[in-house]
Amino acid sequence: MAPAPDILCIGSCLWDIIGRTPSHMRLGGDVPGRISRIPGGVxxxxAMTLRRFGLRPGxxxxxxxxxxxxxLVAECEHLGLVTYFAYRSEDLPxxxxxxxxxxxxxxxAIADAHSLEAAGEKILRPLEDGRLGSPDxxxxxxxxxxxxxxxxxxxRIATSPLFSKADLRVAPASPGKAERLLPLMGHPxxxxxxxxxEARILGHREFGDSDQAARALLSQGAHRVLVTDGGRSASVADASGVLTQVPPEVLVTRVTGAGDTFLAAHVVAEREGAGRELALARALKAxxxxxxGDTPS
Incomplete structure (x- = not known):
């Protein structure tokens, strides 16, 4: 049996094929750079960031x-992630x-996550069959x-008894998939x-900054929301109000995965007892x- 996870990460687990160049690029550009294949997916x-912070993600x-x-499974296990509960398909790539x-x-960017979509609720079986939980x-x-x-x-997750007691931290995979989160917005x-x-898509209007967006999404029924705006600001909004901070200034060398790192660091900070202000600051620093180009830990 696999060890019990500290936290569950549900969604895409795939290979990231990333081409990076230090040059500015335009449409149709052809420039030198580096191409890498690394484990990825939201x-x-x-999960990888949570592991670096000392948790055991499933x-x-x-x-x-x-x-x-x-x-991919071998690499995940080498990193200390629990893959035992993943759905392994014989016919899906x-x-x-x-x-x-x-x-x-x-x-x-192009996301080829069709196998995850095709598998559907099969990936949730461990939450229903007693391995990680059950309806009761x-x-x-x-x-x-x-x-x-x-x-x-x-x-289905928004109304499922399988998630009635969970602390759900939700992020869109991309702006094009942001509207998929609407059923979950009001979940307590x-x-x-x-x-x-992504906030503009969920709110169906333009926002000038993260503070304005966070307030609007809260008024639309969101239980709690965190809105980031690159290197400009980030805001957290809930029943106690809105808190906005400016992230540290750094030289940007990569962008894919930054939002996932922010979420993971925020979860860990709150798990360790940090209040709203400190948790947001630690997430922005990470x-x-x-x-x-550094690795937060």
């Missing part, structure tokens, strides 16, 4: 039994994500949930993490270290 990025996801899947980043940020004794710990799940499955156990663009 849920896995969060991953609920879909991973193929193809060579890429076997390599392991998902992939491809991005190009320049000195001017993310240029383009649901999982009561923290859960990091990402928007790569289908709208239908996220809607949900904290929603979005960037300013994200700043990450985008500068």
């Amino acid at each position: 849920a896995l990025n969060i 991953i609920l996801t879909a991973i193929g039994r193809d060579p890429e899947g076997e390599q 392991t998902d992939r994500y491809m991005a190009v980043e320049g000195a001017n940020g993310l240029i383009a 004794a649901p999982w009561s710990g923290p859960v990091a949930l990402d928007g790569n799940l289908t709208t239908d499955l996220l809607g 156990g949900v904290t929603v993490y979005v960037n300013l663009e 994200a700043a270290l990450y985008v500068s």
